[in-house]
Amino acid sequence: MKNIRLIFVLSTLLFTSCTNHSNDRTIRIDNIIDLTHTLTPEFPFIPVKKLTYPFELIPMATLKENGVEANSWKIHEHLGTHIDAPNHFIANQKSVDQIDLKELIVPVVVIDIEAKASVDADAELTVDDIRSFEKQHGEIPDHACVMMYSGWEKRLTDSSFVGLDDKLVKHYPGFSTDAIKFLLTNRNISGIGVDVLSFDRGIDENYVGHKVLFAAGKWGVECVANLSKIPKSGATIIVGAPKVGKATGGFSRIIAVW
Numbered sequence: 001m002k003n004i005r006l007i008f009v010l011s012t013l014l015f016t017s018c019t020n021h022s023n024d025r026t027i028r029i030d031n032i033i034d035l036t037h038t039l040t041p042e043f044p045f046i047p048v049k050k051l052t053y054p055f056e057l058i059p060m061a062t063l064k065e066n067g068v069e070a071n072s073w074k075i076h077e078h079l080g081t082h083i084d085a086p087n088h089f090i091a092n093q094k095s096v097d098q099i100d101l102k103e104l105i106v107p108v109v110v111i112d113i114e115a116k117a118s119v120d121a122d123a124e125l126t127v128d129d130i131r132s133f134e135k136q137h138g139e140i141p142d143h144a145c146v147m148m149y150s151g152w153e154k155r156l157t158d159s160s161f162v163g164l165d166d167k168l169v170k171h172y173p174g175f176s177t178d179a180i181k182f183l184l185t186n187r188n189i190s191g192i193g194v195d196v197l198s199f200d201r202g203i204d205e206n207y208v209g210h211k212v213l214f215a216a217g218k219w220g221v222e223c224v225a226n227l228s229k230i231p232k233s234g235a236t237i238i239v240g241a242p243k244v245g246k247a248t249g250g251f252s253r254i255i256a257v258w
């Protein structure tokens with residue numbers, strides 16, 4: 001696989017008559033990291049009374065009985081490593097199948113807030129965090145996915161991943177609404193992502209950041225794996241979003257290459 005280079009000429013794919021080659025990008029695949037968690041019945045999810053449930057793999061046919069092996073999946077759209085489409089919170093916004101392909105193969109940057117998240121489960125990724133990231137790594141590139149790394153995936157098999165307290169309030173870090181507004185106003189992003197269950201903090205029951213991001217037609221990815229194993233800047237992600245009509249998101253294979 002080493003030394004193979006894929007050249008994605010996005011402008012040729014999308015604008016065959018376009019003479020402006022500013023969209024040309026070369027993607028190295030010398031390094032490949034899977035940003036996807038394996039989905040199992042044990043995978044944590046946001047507990048919403050009478051609505052959400054764990055993943056189930058239900059045998060549909062077996063080699064012994066039917067001469068063929070196949071399963072049914074019991075799954076909802078926001079389970080495991082998954083994408084949220086803008087119609088998740090905003091009426092008449094794009095469903096997952098309508099997200100433009102060129103918005104799903106994009107540069108990725110990783111903003112690390114593990115230090116503060118390790119001592120505060122309600123920590124936020126702030127505008128200051130974005131500014132200090134950019135001081136070190138340069139401005140967030142056009143069409144980027146901005147990922148928050150909080151170190152939360154180390155808790156995946158632990159109840160602190162959801163972090164329910166005595167009052168059944170969730171506690172995990174997320175983007176501040178101001179940080180999302182800053183990215184929408186001052187940078188040209190494709191989406192954002194997190195290594196926790198939701199890019200709004202666990203304590204935000206109103207999903208304010210979701211509404212702001214989706215009103216702008218951008219996507220989010222949640223429960224993203226291995227963000228500590230890719231460069232803070234310079235990699236590309238390929239988001240294998242499911243092409244299901246009208247869906248508000250769904251389990252996705254997310255791959256980082258550089």
Ligand SMILES: [Zn+2]
Nearest residue numbers: 078083084222
């Ligand atoms: Zn979701």
